[in-house]
Amino acid sequence: MKFMNIRLLLLLCGLILTSCHGAKYHYKQGNKFAEAHMLKPAVTEYKKALDKKPEKVNFLIAMEHRGSALLEELYTNYRFADGNDSLSVYKFLEAAKWTTYLKKYISVDRYEGFYEVDYQQQLSSYINAVYKRSKLLIRSRSFDKAQIRLIELETLKPGFRDVKELLTFSEVEPIY
Incomplete structure (x- = not known):
């Protein structure tokens, strides 16, 4: 029994040591x-x-x-x-x-x-385009597509215009 415990302990130590990866x-x-x-x-x-x-x-x-x-x-x-x-x-x-x-x-x-100035200009342009597109999708009653774009807007620029309200509207309106 003692021999079995020692073998098991050695096997366990071997497994632990082989699974560790060093810096090299x-x-x-x-x-x-x-x-x-x-x-x-x-x-x-x-x-x-x-x-x-x-x-x-x-x-x-x-x-x-x-x-x-x-x-x-x-x-x-x-x-x-x-x-x-x-x-x-x-x-x-x-x-x-x-x-x-x-x-x-x-x-x-x-x-x-x-690159920050260029990025801010591109971000502004992109966000405005997505915002307009989401409003058109809401008007055409494509709430699920609008919701995807509004979530993207909220991720890219939190607090942008009335995105939170439009997002809530796109979630609630299909229920009614």
Whole structure:
């Protein structure tokens, strides 16, 4: 019985130790993703490695290199979406999310504020277009479609005009 307990304990310890991934594992995974030009997973793996061992210089260099490449790609995609306000807005939001994500690990000063004016213009244009479209949908009694657009508006810019009232109206009106 004692021998069985020791075997079970050793098996359990082996399973626990093999399921733990160290910083070097995440760094190597990040390198594999980077070689495959998959920057988002690579940066995520480098972040995991840096969270475990923040003093490792090669982890920091990899994060700086791949993180900057990722932000360049995201902001370039945003610039190429210029002219399509809906696509531009969502591309910018994705780039801003990754900028915030990487701020702790790399310098993001050159991205912050640089695209903000263009984004605000595109956001304003897009929100006004969606607002007009939702009002038309409500007038044509397409409440479910209007509700989807109004929820999107409330997410993008909380407190915009009378979106909350229209949202309530689009929920309540079909009942009556």
